[in-house]
Amino acid sequence: MDWLQLFFLDPVSLYQGAAFPFALLFNYLCFMDSFSTQARYLFLLAGGGALAVAAMGAFAALVFIPALCTVVLIHSLGPQDVHRPTFLFQMTWQTLCHLGLHYMEYYLQEAPSTRFCITLSSLMLLTQKVTSLSLDIREGKVVAPSGRIPNKNSLSEHLRAALPYLSYLLFFPALLGGPLCSFQRFQVRVEGPSSVWSRHSFWALTWRALQILGLESLKVIVRGVVGTGAGLGSCEQLECIFVLWSTAGLFKLTYYSHWLLDDSLLRAAGFGSELGRSLGEEGLLPDADIWTLETTHRIALFARKWNQSTARWLRRLVFQQRRTWPLLQTFVFSAWWHGLHPGQVFGFLCWAVMVEADYVIHAFASVFISSWPVRLLYRALAWAHTQLIIAYIILAVEARSLSSLRLLWNSYSSVFPTVYCTLLLLLAKRKHKCN
Structure with a gap:
């Protein structure tokens, strides 16, 4: 801890x-x-x-x-x-x-x-x-x-x-x-000309304040659970999965609260969505789309919605400027931008591989899964697997040091990215044979 x-x-x-x-x-x-x-x-x-x-x-x-x-x-x-x-x-x-x-x-x-x-x-x-x-x-x-x-x-x-x-x-x-x-x-x-402070702006800030209060209250509860439980160094077998999920949840709650506060400060100064009409563009893009992040079963969608304005900036700065391996170069640059700590390098490279696997796996599933009960079961399993892989990446990035990273590698949580890596290799090889 x-x-x-x-x-x-x-x-x-x-x-x-x-x-x-x-x-x-x-x-x-x-x-x-x-x-x-x-x-x-x-x-x-x-x-x-x-x-x-x-x-x-x-x-x-x-x-x-x-x-x-x-x-x-x-x-x-x-x-x-x-x-x-x-x-x-x-x-x-x-x-x-x-x-x-x-x-x-x-x-x-x-x-x-x-x-x-x-x-x-x-x-x-x-x-x-x-x-x-x-x-x-x-x-x-x-x-x-x-x-x-x-x-x-x-x-x-x-x-x-x-x-x-x-x-x-x-x-x-x-x-x-x-x-x-x-x-x-x-x-x-x-x-530009000043616009009158609208009732909509007041209620938007009030709603964000309530969301921040709720997130901070939930963070206190989760922090108590994490603080009293075992850490990655002392957890045993399947207990490590709960430690992974709860600790990453604490980090996510902190990020969500930060992003909502930052967005509220910009909007309080008048840099809100109403300017989008005068600019001919969409409104100010908030960093936290909590509902999508917590319900998606796609790692690729999670990557686009996590810290949305930064994801859009990386897409414009790196992804759209590169012809070879744009996805990998984007995540490598993100690791550089974050500071190149060992956990960050491993975490972002792992994230790049997981996004590539996500594209291959879901493309395969969309072809071979047709009945809705099986598709529903598949989405539920994919959601759980996605959330646990993201939790693994978050802990890798936040751990930063090699010693903390080794604890993560040696835990049972490593099975989740390993499964996606294995499926990527198998399905990519199958696709190559079909071609």
Whole structure:
């Protein structure tokens, strides 16, 4: 249970909750004609700077520096050249910070400070915004600032032009969490006409607050069960399956609660689904689709719905850009983005194999299972197997270290991914013979 303790000491939620009144204040100030566009950008940027310093302390410089460098790059490079340098710079910076974490954890054998862990989480979110913005510029969805500002303009005009981009990268509702908000949505919200706070928005936030309360209450119960039971190191035979399921359930409840809080903070600041109509796109995509995640019998669907905005970002950044092995490259990059801890590398590679097996197994079943009673039984068994495989992957990713990973490998829980690997090999070989 030692590797669970840091995860459940949850200062990020406290800082997100403290930022909530300021998000509501920003929404209220947007109704005032005296609150200009520049003032809105500055309010969001100043709030992000203050929140970063409060949550990260001196480590906030590790977030400020790449944000400033990104703004310099997008103002210096052409639209077709901006994506690759910004991507390489941001991922190099983030990787160096993750290597610092590896050095502390594995070489010095020291627990990293909570502020440094919050900084790394914020850096990962910054990477999403940086690459999303650079892709938008390259694809022409956002007008490149380098093409709008003559070199002879004054410093104040350059700073004024850079303000929207720096504000987007550091605005406080999305600094420590939250679904990925595109630059177009951000710009429309800040520069567009203010909309009246609707009754629907109030009830949507109230409903999310009730959901968070319910999840936190359920988490207390599950945590008590996990805390009093055996761990992976002391469980015996089939007991390990219950330990796997309950511990992963505790992680999932924590993630669901985080995602709902992050989504509520963005919506409280006005970056909600109502902007989708003005942008001609869907509303803000929430990270938690709890009903689908807990009822699906497809691992592939679970992968698309787990942390939805990140899944969509990975699909756009990696999957759609690769011609060979796009699925594998997407999960490998996800392991890199998360920090390349041993458990993360194993977990994401296992997830890639499980998704591939999911496609093959269900394609085979759809052809050979026709009667509805058998199909119903198949779906029930597939649902149970899917949930246990996902639980196995979650524990692998969260365990991170080799010692915790060995406990997972040696438990009875390893039978579930092994079954899917075996079926993948058998059915792929059968498909090859048929072809």
